[in-house]
Structure formats: C-alpha cells, structure tokens
Amino acid sequence: MTTADGTTRSDSIIFAGLLAEIDADGPAAAVLADVLRELDPATALPDEWLIEAAMLYSRLAEPTPDLVPDDVAWAGYAYQAARARCGPDHATTLAAMDNLAGVLYVRGRFDEANRIRRDLIQVHLDHGNIDAHLIQRMELAEQFHAAGRCDAAIEQSEAAWQAWISRYDPASPDSLWIMLQFVSMLIACHRFDEAAAVRNLAQFTLPSSDHPLKAGYDAFAVTMPATIIHHRKVCARQDPTAADASGPEGVC
Numbered sequence: 001m002t003t004a005d006g007t008t009r010s011d012s013i014i015f016a017g018l019l020a021e022i023d024a025d026g027p028a029a030a031v032l033a034d035v036l037r038e039l040d041p042a043t044a045l046p047d048e049w050l051i052e053a054a055m056l057y058s059r060l061a062e063p064t065p066d067l068v069p070d071d072v073a074w075a076g077y078a079y080q081a082a083r084a085r086c087g088p089d090h091a092t093t094l095a096a097m098d099n100l101a102g103v104l105y106v107r108g109r110f111d112e113a114n115r116i117r118r119d120l121i122q123v124h125l126d127h128g129n130i131d132a133h134l135i136q137r138m139e140l141a142e143q144f145h146a147a148g149r150c151d152a153a154i155e156q157s158e159a160a161w162q163a164w165i166s167r168y169d170p171a172s173p174d175s176l177w178i179m180l181q182f183v184s185m186l187i188a189c190h191r192f193d194e195a196a197a198v199r200n201l202a203q204f205t206l207p208s209s210d211h212p213l214k215a216g217y218d219a220f221a222v223t224m225p226a227t228i229i230h231h232r233k234v235c236a237r238q239d240p241t242a243a244d245a246s247g248p249e250g251v252c
C-alpha cells in the first residue's frame with residue numbers, strides 16, 4: 001500500500017521509528033501524521049503496520065488542542081485493532097492498553113485513563129505477572145496523583161512499593177524506577193520525611209557517570225521538577241501556601 005507521494009506505508013513507519021530512536025520526535029510524528037491523515041481510525045481495518053504507526057504517533061505527537069490526526073482516536077484504534085488481531089492478552093494488545101492509558105492521562109482524561117489502567121492491572125494479575133501488575137499499579141497511582149487524588153495515590157503507591165520490596169531488595173537496581181516514582185509523588189505532596197525514609201531504605205545515591213542506569217535516571221530527573229510544579233495546582237494536601245481556589249478540593 002502506498003501513500004500519496006508513492007512511499008509505502010511500511011517504509012514511512014520504519015523511517016519514523018528510526019527518527020524516534022534518535023529522539024527526533026517531532027519529525028517522526030510528522031512522518032506518521034502523513035500516513036494517518038489519509039485514514040479514519042474509526043473504520044481502518046486491524047493492520048500490523050497501522051497499529052505500530054498509531055501507537056508511535058500517539059506517543060510522540062505534541063498534545064496540542066485539536067491535534068490532527070487525533071492522537072487519542074489513534075491510540076484507541078491501536079488498542080481495539082491489536083485486540084481484534086492478536087487477542088486480549090497478547091503483548092501487543094497490552095502495550096497498546098498501556099499506550100492508550102498514557103495518552104488519555106496526558107490529555108487530562110483521568111477517568112478513562114484509570115479505567116484502561118485498571119483493566120491492564122487485572123490482565124497482569126489474571127496471568128500471575130506480579131511484577132508487571134505492581135508496575136502498573138504505580139502508574140495508576142501517578143494518574144491519581146496528577147488528578148489531585150493525593151491520598152488515593154499515596155495509598156496505591158505505598159501498597160505497590162511494599163509488595164515490590166517483599167519480592168526484591170529495595171536497594172537493588174530492580175527497585176530503582178518504582179522507588180523514584182513513589183518518592184517523587186511523596187515530595188510533590190510535601191511528605192518529605194516519608195520520601196527520605198523510602199530513599200534511605202533504598203540506599204539511594206546518584207548514579208555515577210558510567211553507571212548503566214545513568215541515562216535513564218537523567219531522563220527521569222529532567223521531568224521530575226515539572227511534574228512537581230504541575231502538582232502544586234492540584235495537590236490536596238492541607239497547606240495554605242498551596243491553596244488554589246480552582247483546585248479539586250475534597251477529591252481524595
């Protein structure tokens with residue numbers, strides 16, 4: 001199948017994937033937009049290449065108002081098409097669920113994101129994949145947190161963290177990411193003593209320049225201040241300096 005300029009869709013999608021690998025997210029999204037603009041996510045048939053394109057586009061596209069092609073619609077297509085083509089428990093379908101929940105979350109559509117995330121948690125639980133289940137519970141906690149449901153977020157993340165460290169050493173590299181997610185939520189809610197306790201338990205130190213997790217940590221650290229600042233607008237903690245009359249009071 002070819003696009004209007006004669007390029008095959010699979011070529012365009014491979015090209016976009018390579019651009020994404022070198023962090024050229026904007027150009028990659030533009031290439032994918034050219035592919036998807038010709039199609040309707042509501043009627044497009046389940047297609048392997050199109051599922052990949054839809055997932056990549058919805059992950060990379062800058063979430064501006066009235067984005068064309070519609071990132072949420074294409075993330076939804078990827079999930080439904082993967083489910084129809086591969087089955088409800090296939091790895092591609094689970095990745096598409098994770099992607100759809102993430103896109104809805106970025107768009108502030110928290111109820112829909114939570115519903116998809118809970119379904120994903122249940123699939124992992126049904127298959128006895130405890131690690132994936134706990135990682136997704138931490139993602140759900142982040143969604144609660146972003147919506148100002150701070151008590152629910154900390155309760156959910158605390159439970160996931162405790163279950164995780166009953167399986168892994170809290171100071172092991174396996175525990176790093178889930179620990180950082182938990183600590184960043186605690187810090188954003190100004191629960192500094194609890195954050196310090198978790199960091200101490202994990203014996204956290206900044207990764208050295210040659211540490212294999214250094215690049216991943218740096219990527220996380222870059223986003224963390226913005227996440228914390230954003231949370232000030234919605235945080236449900238009782239702190240007069242953070243009070244915001246437009247915030248979702250009482251949502252916990």
Ligand SMILES: [Zn+2]
Pocket residue numbers: 150188189231234235236237
């Ligand atoms: Zn908070």
